[in-house]
Amino acid sequence: MPTDYALVNQKLRALGDAVRAGLLQRQEILAYARDLTGRHFQGTLQxxxxxxxxxYSGDFEIIDAIYQQQITHKPDLRLWDLYFHAQAAPIAVRNRKSYFLRLLDQHHSMPRKGPMQVLxxxxxxxxxxxxxxLDHPAADVRFDCVDADVHAIEHARRLCAPFIERIEFHHRNAMRFLPSRGYDLVWSAGLFDYLMDRSFVFLLKSLLAVTRPGGEVVVGNxxxxxxxxxxxxxxxxxxxTHRVxxxxxxxxxxxxxxxxAISVQxxxxxxxxxxxxxxQA
Ligand SMILES: C[S@@+](CC[C@H](N)C(=O)[O-])C[C@H]1O[C@@H](n2cnc3c(N)ncnc32)[C@H](O)[C@@H]1O
Known part of the structure; x- marks a missing residue:
């Protein structure tokens, strides 16, 4: 129950502190969590x-489950999924979708010749x-989407089927290929915090290279x-990889x-x- 969340969080924090102090190994706790989850929590987001x-962690299915606040149909486990969704990270993931939607609104309201180009x-x-x-059915916009997971691409194509003439999906590793139409907005969320610094810089350089003068790159972390x-x-x-x-x-x-040209929000x-x-324009 929500009244128990503080206690559970406190216990998790104590476990985290023990790992940080070298008193416990993360793998030991994970092995225990896997056993418990396998025996008692099948069907939950955990x-x-x-x-x-x-x-890999953070696949399209779990991200979409977070967006939709999916709850298991098993009555005795529903509270555990509610606890999952109430945590700061899933809330931040839902907030970042709203953030992107607002960013698209801002860019869409700018005067330009031809369609707004988004990567x-x-x-x-x-x-x-x-x-x-769905909110802007008549928008003059062109999206290029890149994802390395073919299942994500297939799922996204189904979700966006009514608008598919304005979206091109590329099943590619972004480290090796990016379409290069010249973009007003380049967006990437849920990728850079999986990258080490060297790959972060390499990919960011590539994103800047395909951005139009006057355009913007926005990267979540x-x-x-x-x-x-x-x-x-x-x-x-x-x-x-958490970053300040x-x-x-x-x-x-x-x-x-x-x-x-740089800011952090x-x-x-x-x-x-x-x-x-x-x-720079
Ligand atoms: C956490 S999800 C984020 C999805 C989406 N940006 C969102 O916020 O809803 C991460 C996605 O990154 C994709 N991905 C991971 N590494 C990639 C790479 N090198 N190139 C392209 N896509 C990648 C995964 O397949 C997965 O669909």
């Missing part, structure tokens, strides 16, 4: 996270695109102010961004940061 059905890197379920296009971190790492085996705003700015500069929970880089 079980789905641990299962890594597609071979979505690691597009996952593309529920954000579906929602925005979880911040260390993530109260769900212990739950994610210890019970979900979901490990991210200074680190994001430093990496943007390494990628060649001009200091005056965040969604209302303050858990997901967004690195904004404007390409």
């Amino acid at each position: 079980a789905q996270a641990l299962e890594r059905k597609y071979g 979505d890197v690691a597009s996952g379920p593309a529920r954000d695109l579906r929602e925005w296009l 979880f911040s260390p102010f993530n109260p769900s971190r212990d739950y994610m790492e210890l019970l979900g085996d979901w490990v991210l 705003d200074k680190q994001l700015i430093e990496l943007a500069r390494e990628a060649g961004a001009a200091p005056g 965040w969604e209302p929970a303050g858990v997901n940061l967004f690195l904004h880089i404007r390409r």
